[in-house]
Amino acid sequence: MRIPFYAVSLLTLSILLTPIIMPLLISFSVSETITFPPQGFTLRWFGNIFNYESFAKGFIASSSIAFTASFLAIALSLPASYVLYRHKTLRLKGLIESLFTLPMLMPEIVLSYMLLLFAYRAMGVISALSLIIGHVLVVMPFGMRVIYASLSNLGGDIEDAAVSLGRDRLRAFMDVVLPNIKQGFVGGSLTCFMVSFNAVSISLFLSFGDSMPLPIAMLNYLQIRYDPTIAALSALLVAFTVALSFAVERTVGLVSQVR
């Protein structure tokens, strides 16, 4: 019983973790091509990141897209999840729910193409805006799930108590419900931010010039060369995302979100 367990865990963990560890190792290597074992020690590749303009610009573009998209997604999901939680017997509830599961099922690359045609061509929307629309659609399911979960943890009694004591619905929601789901709010926003920051395929056909997100800049770089600059950047990004996910873990816990 022990030995098969060790074998399966070793195999699985090495499949899961080596691809994350390898960029870290190679990012300090002196050699310009990928060689094993990595030779020497240099910080040159980390410096090189800043010589390549698209990366700095991409970081700013990605951060602002992720910030705006998470904000909009949370603003849209808050009333929607409230309705789904508080009005369990609503007519058309099935239809509404299946409309909300669509963005989760829709392949990002297909959505990207459809938004290129629709938002960019038909509506004359500028690129940055169609990027944000796409990212909102991608992250909205995550926001909804976290907020719905924290609303159901809270339950409806406390709100009803406030209403029966004379508050109107809106005030009760603002004063009683909102402070109590603060955690889900923060966790949901952080999750949305991270998902948007890491999303690649949705931006494929929607990024031009200055509004090119970081992952697209990296993809373009990878199509030309494999030198350790991309490894150094990956290392920084791993540090960035681990720090962010640590923040999420501290506020809500990741494990509860995926189920």
Add this chain to the structure above:
Amino acid sequence: MGRYLEEAYRNLRPYLLAAPSLFFVIIFLIAPIFYMMAYTPDFVSTFVQTVYNQEFVSVYLRTIRVGATVAMLATVLAYPLAYYVGRSSPVLKSFFKTMVFLPLMVNPLVRSYGWIIILGREGLLNSMLAGLQVVAEPVRILYTEWAMELGLLELFFPFMFIPLLSAMENMSEEVLMAARSLGAGPLRIFMNIILPLTLKGYVVGLSVILAGCAAAFVTPSLLGGFRNRTLSMLLYEYIDVRLNWGAAAATAIIIMLTVFSVNLLLTYGVKIGVKAK
């Protein structure tokens, strides 16, 4: 009069609250599907021409084959691991959960680059094989279907493992002990107890993997290379290289239909299967 208005408002309120997000989804997700079809001149014949085509069929079959292989590999790894982890100590459990979650936080692009480092001509695997003198020449692993499948396995494994683990955690030890004491062998225990109790979680994982492999772009394009194109890569090529937007629309519809039908079949298949029992 005021009373009627108030009542009407109260009945409408939930719809009003849901309206902004519903409109967002309808305008920017559902309308574009129809717009895409309308935008393509003579959509039906373009669709037929794109799909009835040897290149398209072989790409489609490869996509399905890759998805099936990844699903199989994930099953073989996730079932035993979830079984063992599910009945191990809390410390070990949280260790495994963290380790499985960690990759989810890292950009898929970075992870694909990690695979390039591992599988490349002078990568980790080839230098290990050469060091052990297993091979004289570097083996070509990168830019094969295998590389693509490994990358996708790593990408989607957590989505199979987590639901399986929570199903295993809910399974009581007594049932297994009872079966064992009544003389059931490992295979019988798996088929008659573990499988039915974990089927729901398994199907969730399965649909994520099959749909995900049909729709993934970054991992297959970086690891599979041009010769091993999948549906999403073909879509990209139609848009960016061949500038054939009609064929792109047809491919997009096929990807969408594949993903949706995988999900529908698996969810309803299980519901019907459970009812029949």
